[in-house]
Amino acid sequence: MTALLTVENLSKRFGGLQAVADVNLSVAAGEICSVIGPNGAGKTTLFNMISGVLRPSGGRIVYDGIDLKTLSPWRYAAAGIGRTFQNLALFKHGTVVENILTGRHTHLRSNVFDAVIFFGRTRKEEVAARQRVEHIIEFLEIEHIRDAVVGTLSYGQQKRVELARALACEPKILLLDEMVSGMNQEETEDIARFVLDIRDELGITVLMIEHEMRIVMDISDRVHVLNFGRKIAEGTPDDVKRDPAVAEAYLGRQRAETLARAGA
Known part of the structure; x- marks a missing residue:
C-alpha cells in the first residue's frame, strides 16, 4: 500500500527535554493506525508536529508527497490534514x-x-x-x-x-487524539463504529492516539508504540500485544517478567 504519511527521524526538544527522539513511522492510505504508550511517551507532541502546531527540532514529515516543512501551518487543513484535540477546542x-x-x-x-x-x-x-x-x-x-x-x-x-x-x-487523513477518554462504554463503542465507517465509507485514513486498548486492538490495522519519546515497537495488534518491550513499558520490567513466566 502507498504511504500517505511518512515520519522520518522526527525529534522535538523543549530546552533540555527530549520529548520525541528519532521517531520513524508510516501510515498507508486507507489504514487505521494507532499510536500508544504510557503517559508522557511523546504521543501528543508527535501529533502536534504532524498537524503543524509544533515545528520539529529535527527530521521530516512527508504527507501525500509534500514535505510539511515547506508548508505554512495554516495550510495543513486545506492540504487535507484534519484533527481532534485531547482537550476540547x-x-x-x-x-x-x-x-x-x-x-x-x-x-x-x-x-x-x-x-x-x-x-x-x-x-x-x-x-x-x-x-x-x-x-x-x-x-x-x-x-x-x-x-x-x-x-x-x-x-x-x-x-x-x-x-x-x-x-x-x-481530510485525507484524520488525527484523533484520545477520542474516547472520559466516555462511557456505549459512547466508546459508538466512536469505534464511527472510526471504522470514516475509513470504510468516507475513505479517510485514520491515525489515532488512544489509551483504550480494547479499541486499539479491535480496529487498528497497525500499532506504533512510544516510550520516553522513542518508538519501541510496531506491527499488527497481535504483534504488539506479544512484544515484551511493550509489556515492560506499561507494567515495568519486574511485573512484565512475572506475567511472562506465568504465561509460559
Whole structure:
C-alpha cells in the first residue's frame, strides 16, 4: 500500500527535554493506525508536529508527497490534514451547526466584498457548506442536538461535535487524539463504529492516539508504540500485544517478567 504519511527521524526538544527522539513511522492510505504508550511517551507532541502546531527540532514529515516543512501551518487543513484535540477546542457559546461550519473555512473562496453582497459565489458556497454539514450530522447521528449550544452538551456529545468539525474540512487523513477518554462504554463503542465507517465509507485514513486498548486492538490495522519519546515497537495488534518491550513499558520490567513466566 502507498504511504500517505511518512515520519522520518522526527525529534522535538523543549530546552533540555527530549520529548520525541528519532521517531520513524508510516501510515498507508486507507489504514487505521494507532499510536500508544504510557503517559508522557511523546504521543501528543508527535501529533502536534504532524498537524503543524509544533515545528520539529529535527527530521521530516512527508504527507501525500509534500514535505510539511515547506508548508505554512495554516495550510495543513486545506492540504487535507484534519484533527481532534485531547482537550476540547470548541466554541462553547456557538451551536453545533455553527461549530461544524467552522471546519468548512478552508473550502471558502469568497472575499469580503462577496460576503457583504451575499450573492453568486458566496451564496453557492454557503448552501454547499450547509449541505455538507447536514450530511456529517446525519453520519454521526447528532440530528437531535444540531441546534443546541455546545456548552450545554455532555462531554461525550462535545467530543462527537469536534469529530464532526474535523470531518467538515474533508481530510485525507484524520488525527484523533484520545477520542474516547472520559466516555462511557456505549459512547466508546459508538466512536469505534464511527472510526471504522470514516475509513470504510468516507475513505479517510485514520491515525489515532488512544489509551483504550480494547479499541486499539479491535480496529487498528497497525500499532506504533512510544516510550520516553522513542518508538519501541510496531506491527499488527497481535504483534504488539506479544512484544515484551511493550509489556515492560506499561507494567515495568519486574511485573512484565512475572506475567511472562506465568504465561509460559
